[in-house]
Amino acid sequence: MKGNIIITDNNCFVSTMDDVINWMRKSSIWYLLFGTACCAIELMQTGGPRTDIDRIGSVFRSTPRQADLMIVAGTVTYKMAERIVLLYHQMAEPKYVLSMGSCANCGGLFQNSYSVLKGVDKVIPVDVYVPGCPPRPEALMEGILKIQKIMMKEKFLKNHGERKNDIKSLYYSG
Amino acid sequence: MKENANLLFVFLFKTPIEGSGYSLAWYILFVFIIAGALLFFAANFAGITSFIERRIAARIQTRVGPNVVGPQGILQWVADGIKLLLKEDLIPDRADQFLFRVAPYFVFSGLFAAFVALPFGYGIVAADLNVGVYYIFAITSLVVVGIIMGGWSSNSKWALFGALRSAAQIISYEIPTALSLIPVIMLTGSLSTQDIIKAQGGLPWDWFVFHSPFTFVCFVVFFISALAEGNRIPFDLPEAESELVSGYNTEYSGFRFLVFPMAEWANLWVIAAMVSLTYLGGWQVPFVSIETLSGSLVLIFLSVAVFVIKTSIVVFIVMQLRWTLPRVRVDQMTQLCWTYLVPFCLVAIVGTMIWMLIFPWETRVALLLRLMMFGIGFAFCFFYVRRIRFNYFNDKTAYENLKKKSPWYPIWRLP
Amino acid sequence: MTPYFNAVATTLYSIFEGMAVTTSYLFRRPSTIQYPNKLEKPLEEQLSDRYRGILQVDTSVCIGCRICEKTCPIDCIAINLEKNKETKERFLTRFDIDISKCMFCGLCSENCSTCAIYHTKFFNGATQNVDELVVRFVDSPIVLYKHRKDSDPKTREKDLSGVIVKQKMVKQRMKKQKTAKQEMPVNKISKHKIKEEIL
Numbered sequence: 198m199k200g201n202i203i204i205t206d207n208n209c210f211v212s213t214m215d216d217v218i219n220w221m222r223k224s225s226i227w228y229l230l231f232g233t234a235c236c237a238i239e240l241m242q243t244g245g246p247r248t249d250i251d252r253i254g255s256v257f258r259s260t261p262r263q264a265d266l267m268i269v270a271g272t273v274t275y276k277m278a279e280r281i282v283l284l285y286h287q288m289a290e291p292k293y294v295l296s297m298g299s300c301a302n303c304g305g306l307f308q309n310s311y312s313v314l315k316g317v318d319k320v321i322p323v324d325v326y327v328p329g330c331p332p333r334p335e336a337l338m339e340g341i342l343k344i345q346k347i348m349m350k351e352k353f354l355k356n357h358g359e360r361k362n363d364i365k366s367l368y369y370s371g
Numbered sequence: 372m373k374e375n376a377n378l379l380f381v382f383l384f385k386t387p388i389e390g391s392g393y394s395l396a397w398y399i400l401f402v403f404i405i406a407g408a409l410l411f412f413a414a415n416f417a418g419i420t421s422f423i424e425r426r427i428a429a430r431i432q433t434r435v436g437p438n439v440v441g442p443q444g445i446l447q448w449v450a451d452g453i454k455l456l457l458k459e460d461l462i463p464d465r466a467d468q469f470l471f472r473v474a475p476y477f478v479f480s481g482l483f484a485a486f487v488a489l490p491f492g493y494g495i496v497a498a499d500l501n502v503g504v505y506y507i508f509a510i511t512s513l514v515v516v517g518i519i520m521g522g523w524s525s526n527s528k529w530a531l532f533g534a535l536r537s538a539a540q541i542i543s544y545e546i547p548t549a550l551s552l553i554p555v556i557m558l559t560g561s562l563s564t565q566d567i568i569k570a571q572g573g574l575p576w577d578w579f580v581f582h583s584p585f586t587f588v589c590f591v592v593f594f595i596s597a598l599a600e601g602n603r604i605p606f607d608l609p610e611a612e613s614e615l616v617s618g619y620n621t622e623y624s625g626f627r628f629l630v631f632p633m634a635e636w637a638n639l640w641v642i643a644a645m646v647s648l649t650y651l652g653g654w655q656v657p658f659v660s661i662e663t664l665s666g667s668l669v670l671i672f673l674s675v676a677v678f679v680i681k682t683s684i685v686v687f688i689v690m691q692l693r694w695t696l697p698r699v700r701v702d703q704m705t706q707l708c709w710t711y712l713v714p715f716c717l718v719a720i721v722g723t724m725i726w727m728l729i730f731p732w733e734t735r736v737a738l739l740l741r742l743m744m745f746g747i748g749f750a751f752c753f754f755y756v757r758r759i760r761f762n763y764f765n766d767k768t769a770y771e772n773l774k775k776k777s778p779w780y781p782i783w784r785l786p
Numbered sequence: 787m788t789p790y791f792n793a794v795a796t797t798l799y800s801i802f803e804g805m806a807v808t809t810s811y812l813f814r815r816p817s818t819i820q821y822p823n824k825l826e827k828p829l830e831e832q833l834s835d836r837y838r839g840i841l842q843v844d845t846s847v848c849i850g851c852r853i854c855e856k857t858c859p860i861d862c863i864a865i866n867l868e869k870n871k872e873t874k875e876r877f878l879t880r881f882d883i884d885i886s887k888c889m890f891c892g893l894c895s896e897n898c899s900t901c902a903i904y905h906t907k908f909f910n911g912a913t914q915n916v917d918e919l920v921v922r923f924v925d926s927p928i929v930l931y932k933h934r935k936d937s938d939p940k941t942r943e944k945d946l947s948g949v950i951v952k953q954k955m956v957k958q959r960m961k962k963q964k965t966a967k968q969e970m971p972v973n974k975i976s977k978h979k980i981k982e983e984i985l
Contacts, residue, residue: 218457224440224450230612249434249818251425254447260617262461262624265454289459289624302886302916306860318916328840328911328919330889335821335829340912342822347914353457431808435818695804711794758806763813770814780815786824 218353222265222291223345229264229284230257234271236298236331248334255341261287266344268337269323272300272307273314285321293347295340296323299330306330378494405497409486417636418448424690427782431694435786443785458625463526466622470524475623475630477517482634484510485641490564492654492675493664503564504556507645508549511600514634515541518609518619521631525622533618536701537602537609543708544599544606550716551593554586554723555579555649558732568653569661578652581744583730585722590650592712592719597645599704601638604693611698643685647678651685654678830907830947838890838905841883842951843923847939848902850878850930854894862887863894863903868927877927885911886919900931900939908948911955918962921954 232240243250244257258264261284273281285294296317299305304315317323324347327340380397381387422437422445429436437444462471488503490496500506515538522534556562558579559570571578580590599606610618620631647653654674656664664670699707730737763778770778780786819825819832833839855863866880895904913919931939 218453221450221453222457224447225454246433246817247819248821249429249436249816251429251437252435252444252818252820253439254437254444254450258617259612260621262622263455263458263617263620263628265458289461291459296916299887299889302919303884305887306889308860308887316916323916325912325914326886326916326919328885328888329909333909336909336912338821339910343912343914427812430816431811433811433814433817435816435820439823691805691808692801695808696801755802755806755809758803759810759813762807762810766814774815776815778814780813782812786816786818786820 215351215353215355216349219349219351222353223348225254226266226293226341226344227256227258227264228266228268228295228341229261229288230259231284232270233273233277233281234300236270236301239331239334240268240270240297240337243334243337245334248338250334250338250341253338253341253345261285262289264288265291266293266295266341267321268295268297269301269317270297270331272305273317273320274312275314276312278314278317278320281317282320291351291353293325293344294321294323295325295327295337295344297327297329297337297340298332299328302326302328409497410483413483413486413637413640414633416640417633418452420636420639420686421451421632422448424693427687427690428694430782431691438786452629455629456626460625460627461622463622465526467524467526470520471622472627474517474521474524475627477520478514478634479517479630479637481511481513481517482637482641484513486637488564489641489644490568490648490654490678492678493661493671494565495671495675496565499563499565502562504552504562504567504645504649505549507641508545511638511641512541512545514638521623522619525619527622529615529617530619530621533609533611533615533621536615537619539701540602540606540608540704541600543705544596547592547596547708547712547716548600550713550720551589551596552649553716553720554582554589557720557723557727558582558586564648564653568648568655571652571655573652573655573657573659575652575748576738576741576745577655578650580650581741581748582732583723583726583740583744585719585726586650587744587748588715588719589723590646592716593649594646596708596712597642598689598692599708601642602635603639603642603689605696605699606704607698608701608704613698639686639689640682643682643689644678646685647681651681653681833907835946837907837909838892839907839909840885840905840911840948840951841888841894841903842906842908842945842948843881843883843903844944844950845878845881845902845923845928847900847931847942848878848881848928849900849933850876851899853897853899854903857893857897859891859893860887860889867930876930878924878930879927881923882920883923884920886916900933901942901944902931902939904944906948906951907946908951913955913959915959915962918955918958921951922958923950923954 231237242248255266261267265288267281267285267288269281285292294317296302300307300313301317304310304313307313308315314320318326325340325343327336329336332340377387379401425447426436426438426444437447440447440450462468485507487497488500488506490499518537518541519534522530522532522537525531555567559567561567561570575581579586581587602609609615610620615621620628623631654677656670656674656677659670659673664674730740767778819829821829850865850867852865852867855861855865862884864880864882864884865878868877868879869875870877890905892905895901898904911919
C-alpha cells in the first residue's frame with residue numbers, strides 16, 4: 198500500500214475510498230489474546246455466548262503480529278509493563294489500545310502499591326478507557342464500538358496506513 | 372487439457388482449435404483463463420466458507436456469529452481480507468528475508484495446483500490426468516515445504532515447533548491416505564478422477580462406500596487422514612493456540628498471513644471433493660446413465676449441482692467435527708496413524724481383493740450385498756437423527772421452565 | 787487384542803454421540819442478547835435493581851457528613867464544604883467522584899444516611915480521555931440538606947438510569963473540547979518516542 202497511490206488533499210475519490218477502507222477495518226477488529234488480571238475473565242465472557250463479540254467481527258488472535266487491538270485487561274505490574282510494551286511494539290500498524298478496568302486506567306484499587314503501574318497510559322498510548330471494576334461485557338463492547346468510531350474518523354490513505362495523527366488531536370477535533 | 376480447450380473453442384467459434392492458425396496462443400490463453408477461473412473459485416470459496424463456518428460454530432456454541440457487517444454479516448470475509456491486505460507487512464529483524472517472503476506462495480500454490488485435477492462435473496475438469504489422484508497427493512505435499520520454510524525462517528521457536536509438527540503430521544499421514552485409496556483404484560482400474568467417478572453409479576448402493584465392509588473402513592480411514600493432512604481439528608497441532616502461540620504463522624502479518632488461512636479453507640474443498648469423488652459417487656446423477664449425461668447441457672449442469680451438494684455436505688461434516696472434538700496430543704496423533712489407520716488399511720486392501728474375487732461388481736449377489744451395506748448405512752443415519760432428537764427433547768422442558776419460551780430456533784432462522 | 791478394538795469402538799461411539807449433541811444445538815435458540823443494535827428489551831431493564839453501576843450523587847439531599855469520603859478505600863471521592871460565617875449556612879462546593887478509580891464496592895452508598903450517593907444501572911463510561919471520568923457533581927455552591935421529621939429521603943424514588951452522571955460527563959467533554967480547540971495540547975507520550983525504561 199505504501200507509496201502506491203498519489204493523493205491530493207481533500208480529493209473526493211480519496212475520501213470515499215477512505216470511508217470504504219475504514220468500514221472494512223472497523224468491521225474486523227481482531228484483539229490480542231492476553232489478560233493481566235481479573236478483567237481478563239470478563240474479556241473472555243465478552244467473547245462468550247451472551248455478549249457475542251464475534252457479531253461485530255472481532256475475534257481473538259493469539260499472536261501480536263496479526264492483532265489490531267490490544268485490550269489491556271487488568272492490573273499492570275511493573276514487571277508486566279515491560280512485556281506489554283514489548284507486545285505493543287510487536288503489533289503491526291495500524292494498532293489501537295483499549296484500557297479496560299480501573300487498574301489499567303489509573304492503578305485503581307492498587308494505586309498505593311509498590312509494584313503496580315499507575316495507569317497503562319504511562320507506558321503506551323491508549324485510545325479508549327473503559328471504567329469499571331471489572332466493566333460489564335457490554336461496557337467493553339461499547340469501548341470497541343468507540344474504537345470503531347475513531348477508525349471511521351481517520352484518513353487512512355493520506356497517512357499511508359500509519360496512524361500519524363496524534364490520538365488526542367483526533368479526539369479534540371470533534 | 373487440450374481436449375477441454377478444444378471443446379470450449381468449438382463451442383464458442385464452431386471450428387476446431389487447430390485450424391484457426393494461432394493454435395498455441397489460443398491454448399496459452401485458455402490455460403490462463405482456466406487458471407484464473409480456478410483461482411477465483413478457490414479464493415471465493417475460502418472466504419465464504421470461513422464466514423459460514425463462523426456462523427455454524429457460533430450456533431453450536433449458542434452464539435449468533437458475525438451478523439452486523441453487511442446483511443446478515445455476509446461481507447465479513449471481504450472485510451477481513453481487505454483489512455489484512457492493508458495491515459503493515461512486518462518481517463522480523465533476524466528472519467531469513469527471502470524464505471520468509473517466499474513461503475506463503477509455496478503453501479498456496481501447492482493447494483491451488485490440486486484444483487487442476489479435481490472435477491466439478493461431467494467433463495468439467497481442468498486437466499483429466501491419467502494419474503489424477505496421485506498427482507493431487509503429490510502436489511498437496513508441497514504445502515509442508517512452504518510451512519517448514521515459513522516456520523524456520525521466522526526465527527521464532529513457536530513457529531519452528533509448529534512447522535516441525537506439521538512436517539511430522541503431514542508426511543506420516545500421507546501413508547494411510549494413499550493406502551486407503553488403493554481399494555478404489557483396484558475397483559476402477561484407473562487413477563484418473565473422471566474414470567473413478569464413471570466406475571460408480573448415481574444411486575447410493577452403486578457408490579464405492581457401500582461396496583463392501585472393507586471399503587467402508589477405507590472410507591473412514593481416508594476421511595480421518597484427509598483431515599489430518601489439511602491440518603483441521605482434531606489434528607490442528609501445527610497451529611495449536613493453547614500450546615504454540617499461533618504455530619507456523621506466528622510471525623506473519625498482513626497479506627502474507629492471509630495466504631495461510633486462505634490455503635487452509637481452500638484445502639477444505641480439496642478434502643471434501645476428494646472424499647465425494649472417490650467414495651460418494653462424485654457427479655453421478657441418479658437414474659441417468661453416462662451416455663445420456665454426455666448429450667445434454669442441462670444434465671451436465673445437474674451433475675455439477677450434484678457434485679457441489681455432495682461436497683458441501685462433506686464440508687459441513689468437517690466443520691462440525693472441528694467444533695465437536697478436542698485437539699489430540701502429538702503422541703496420540705502418531706499412534707492413531709501408525710497403530711490404527713495403517714493396519715486397518717492393509718487389512719482392508721486384502722479384504723477388498725478377496726471380496727472382488729468372490730463377488731464381482733456385476734453379479735446379483737454383489738448388488739444384494741451393496742444394498743445390505745446401504746441399508747446399514749441408512750440405519751446409521753436414522754439412529755443419528757434419533758440421537759439428535761433425543762438430545763434436543765432432553766433439555767426442552769428445563770429450558771421452557773427457565774426461559775418461558777420454546778428452544779426451537781433452527782439454523783435456517785436467521786437471528 | 788480386545789483393548790485395541792475396544793479403543794476403536796469407544797472412539798467411534800463417542801464421536802457419534804458428540805456429533806449428535808452439537809447437531810442438536812443447531813436447532814436451539816442462541817442465548818446472545820445482541821447488544822447494542824438488536825436488543826429485545828433495553829439492557830438496563832434486564833439488570834437487577836441492586837446492580838452496582840456508576841455512582842451518582844443527588845446533591846439536593848446531601849447532608850455533608852463526609853462518611854462516603856472517609857469510607858472509600860481508595861480515595862476516589864473528594865468533598866469540599868464551606869461555611870458562611872454570617873448566616874451560619876454550610877455549602878457543598880465540590881463533590882467529585884473519580885469513576886476511573888472507583889472499584890464499585892458499595893461502601894459509600896451503604897453508609898449514606900440519606901441515600902444521596904447511590905449506584906445506578908448506568909455502566910457504560912467508555913471515553914477517549916481519562917480526565918473526563920472525574921465527574922464533578924457540584925457546579926455552584928449548594929446549601930446542605932437538613933433532616934426533617936416529616937420526610938425521609940431514603941424512601942424517595944431514585945434515578946437508577948443515571949441521568950445526572952450522563953449529563954455531567956457530556957458537559958465535561960464539551961467543555962474540554964472547547965478549551966482544547968484553542969490550545970491543542972501535546973500528548974503526554976508521543977507515539978513514536980515511548981520511553982523504553984519504565985518510570
